Amino acid sequence: MRSRNGYFTVEAALVLPMAIGVIFFGVYILLLQYNRCLLEQDMGILTMWGSLLCGEEAKIGSELENRIGNIDWEKYLIWEMTEFDVKIQKNVCRAEGGGQVVFPLPGWNFWNDENIWSVESEWEFQSVYPVEFVRMCNRLKQKGE
Numbered sequence: 676m677r678s679r680n681g682y683f684t685v686e687a688a689l690v691l692p693m694a695i696g697v698i699f700f701g702v703y704i705l706l707l708q709y710n711r712c713l714l715e716q717d718m719g720i721l722t723m724w725g726s727l728l729c730g731e732e733a734k735i736g737s738e739l740e741n742r743i744g745n746i747d748w749e750k751y752l753i754w755e756m757t758e759f760d761v762k763i764q765k766n767v768c769r770a771e772g773g774g775q776v777v778f779p780l781p782g783w784n785f786w787n788d789e790n791i792w793s794v795e796s797e798w799e800f801q802s803v804y805p806v807e808f809v810r811m812c813n814r815l816k817q818k819g820e
Contacts, residue, residue: 706753707776711794717746718770718798721761725768726800735763757793771797 721742728735739761748756754776761770773795803811 703753703779707792707794710751710754710774710776711796713750714772714774714794715796715798718772718796722768722770722798722800725761725763725770726766726802728763728768728802739763754794758795766802767799768802769797769799771795 721739724742725735725739728738743759743761751774754774757773757775759770759772761768763769773793775791775793778790778792
Protein backbone atom coordinates (compact mmCIF):
# COMPACT_ATOMS: atom_id res chain seq x y z
CA MET A 676 0.00 0.00 0.00
CA ARG A 677 1.38 3.42 -1.01
CA SER A 678 1.67 6.43 1.26
CA ARG A 679 -0.20 9.59 0.16
CA ASN A 680 1.79 11.99 2.33
CA GLY A 681 3.96 13.14 -0.58
CA TYR A 682 1.07 14.81 -2.46
CA PHE A 683 0.72 17.60 0.07
CA THR A 684 4.45 18.33 -0.10
CA VAL A 685 4.33 18.67 -3.89
CA GLU A 686 1.24 20.87 -3.80
CA ALA A 687 2.74 23.09 -1.11
CA ALA A 688 5.97 23.40 -3.10
CA LEU A 689 4.00 24.65 -6.12
CA VAL A 690 1.18 26.68 -4.58
CA LEU A 691 2.91 28.35 -1.64
CA PRO A 692 5.55 30.30 -3.68
CA MET A 693 2.83 31.48 -6.06
CA ALA A 694 0.63 32.65 -3.18
CA ILE A 695 3.52 34.48 -1.49
CA GLY A 696 4.46 36.08 -4.84
CA VAL A 697 0.91 37.33 -5.36
CA ILE A 698 0.84 38.79 -1.84
CA PHE A 699 4.18 40.58 -2.34
CA PHE A 700 3.06 41.90 -5.73
CA GLY A 701 -0.19 43.17 -4.18
CA VAL A 702 1.70 44.97 -1.41
CA TYR A 703 4.06 46.50 -3.99
CA ILE A 704 1.14 47.77 -6.10
CA LEU A 705 -0.52 49.20 -2.98
CA LEU A 706 2.70 51.07 -2.11
CA LEU A 707 2.87 52.41 -5.66
CA GLN A 708 -0.73 53.62 -5.38
CA TYR A 709 0.04 55.17 -1.99
CA ASN A 710 2.94 57.14 -3.49
CA ARG A 711 0.80 58.25 -6.43
CA CYS A 712 -1.86 59.54 -4.02
CA LEU A 713 0.81 61.40 -2.02
CA LEU A 714 2.04 63.06 -5.22
CA GLU A 715 -1.49 64.14 -6.15
CA GLN A 716 -2.07 65.44 -2.63
CA ASP A 717 1.18 67.43 -2.50
CA MET A 718 0.61 68.98 -5.90
CA GLY A 719 -3.02 69.82 -5.14
CA ILE A 720 -2.10 71.49 -1.85
CA LEU A 721 0.74 73.47 -3.46
CA THR A 722 -1.38 74.71 -6.36
CA MET A 723 -4.29 75.63 -4.10
CA TRP A 724 -1.92 77.41 -1.72
CA GLY A 725 -0.20 79.18 -4.63
CA SER A 726 -3.51 80.33 -6.07
CA LEU A 727 -4.39 82.01 -2.76
CA LEU A 728 -1.22 84.11 -2.80
CA CYS A 729 -1.39 87.63 -4.12
CA GLY A 730 1.30 90.20 -4.60
CA GLU A 731 4.46 90.50 -6.65
CA GLU A 732 5.48 87.47 -8.71
CA ALA A 733 9.00 87.44 -7.22
CA LYS A 734 7.61 87.34 -3.69
CA ILE A 735 5.12 84.61 -4.61
CA GLY A 736 7.88 82.60 -6.30
CA SER A 737 10.10 82.76 -3.23
CA GLU A 738 7.21 81.74 -0.96
CA LEU A 739 6.44 78.78 -3.23
CA GLU A 740 10.11 77.74 -3.20
CA ASN A 741 9.99 77.85 0.61
CA ARG A 742 6.85 75.74 0.61
CA ILE A 743 8.38 73.18 -1.79
CA GLY A 744 11.49 73.03 0.40
CA ASN A 745 9.34 72.13 3.41
CA ILE A 746 7.81 69.06 1.75
CA ASP A 747 8.81 65.81 3.43
CA TRP A 748 10.30 63.81 0.55
CA GLU A 749 10.97 60.77 2.72
CA LYS A 750 7.28 59.88 2.85
CA TYR A 751 7.54 58.56 -0.71
CA LEU A 752 8.36 54.96 0.11
CA ILE A 753 9.32 53.09 -3.05
CA TRP A 754 9.99 55.67 -5.70
CA GLU A 755 12.09 58.67 -6.45
CA MET A 756 10.80 61.99 -7.72
CA THR A 757 11.88 62.77 -11.26
CA GLU A 758 10.29 66.20 -11.62
CA PHE A 759 8.44 68.68 -9.46
CA ASP A 760 7.71 72.16 -10.76
CA VAL A 761 5.28 74.88 -9.66
CA LYS A 762 4.70 78.05 -11.67
CA ILE A 763 2.40 81.06 -11.34
CA GLN A 764 1.51 83.03 -14.46
CA LYS A 765 -1.39 85.47 -14.76
CA ASN A 766 -3.32 84.29 -11.69
CA VAL A 767 -2.96 80.62 -12.63
CA CYS A 768 -0.92 78.33 -10.42
CA ARG A 769 0.24 75.19 -12.25
CA ALA A 770 2.12 72.24 -10.79
CA GLU A 771 3.66 69.30 -12.62
CA GLY A 772 5.26 66.34 -10.93
CA GLY A 773 6.35 62.81 -11.57
CA GLY A 774 8.13 59.88 -10.09
CA GLN A 775 9.47 56.52 -11.11
CA VAL A 776 9.92 53.14 -9.51
CA VAL A 777 11.96 50.15 -10.60
CA PHE A 778 9.84 47.03 -11.12
CA PRO A 779 11.17 44.32 -8.78
CA LEU A 780 11.08 41.39 -11.23
CA PRO A 781 13.05 42.21 -14.40
CA GLY A 782 11.53 39.66 -16.77
CA TRP A 783 7.91 40.19 -15.76
CA ASN A 784 7.31 43.76 -16.82
CA PHE A 785 4.86 43.21 -19.68
CA TRP A 786 3.80 46.85 -20.12
CA ASN A 787 7.03 48.31 -21.48
CA ASP A 788 10.55 47.29 -22.45
CA GLU A 789 12.27 49.17 -19.65
CA ASN A 790 12.11 47.95 -16.09
CA ILE A 791 10.71 51.27 -14.82
CA TRP A 792 7.19 52.35 -14.00
CA SER A 793 6.57 56.07 -14.02
CA VAL A 794 3.72 58.27 -12.86
CA GLU A 795 3.09 61.87 -13.88
CA SER A 796 0.51 64.33 -12.67
CA GLU A 797 -0.39 67.94 -13.16
CA TRP A 798 -2.68 70.36 -11.37
CA GLU A 799 -3.89 73.84 -12.16
CA PHE A 800 -5.76 76.38 -10.06
CA GLN A 801 -6.87 79.84 -11.05
CA SER A 802 -6.87 82.42 -8.31
CA VAL A 803 -10.09 84.41 -8.09
CA TYR A 804 -10.18 87.53 -5.99
CA PRO A 805 -13.33 88.22 -3.95
CA VAL A 806 -14.49 91.10 -6.17
CA GLU A 807 -14.11 88.95 -9.30
CA PHE A 808 -15.95 86.09 -7.61
CA VAL A 809 -18.94 88.30 -6.74
CA ARG A 810 -19.03 89.62 -10.32
CA MET A 811 -18.96 86.11 -11.74
CA CYS A 812 -21.80 85.05 -9.41
CA ASN A 813 -23.87 88.08 -10.45
CA ARG A 814 -23.32 87.27 -14.13
CA LEU A 815 -24.46 83.68 -13.57
CA LYS A 816 -27.46 84.90 -11.62
CA GLN A 817 -28.44 87.27 -14.46
CA LYS A 818 -28.11 84.51 -17.06
CA GLY A 819 -30.32 82.23 -14.98
CA GLU A 820 -33.15 84.78 -14.76
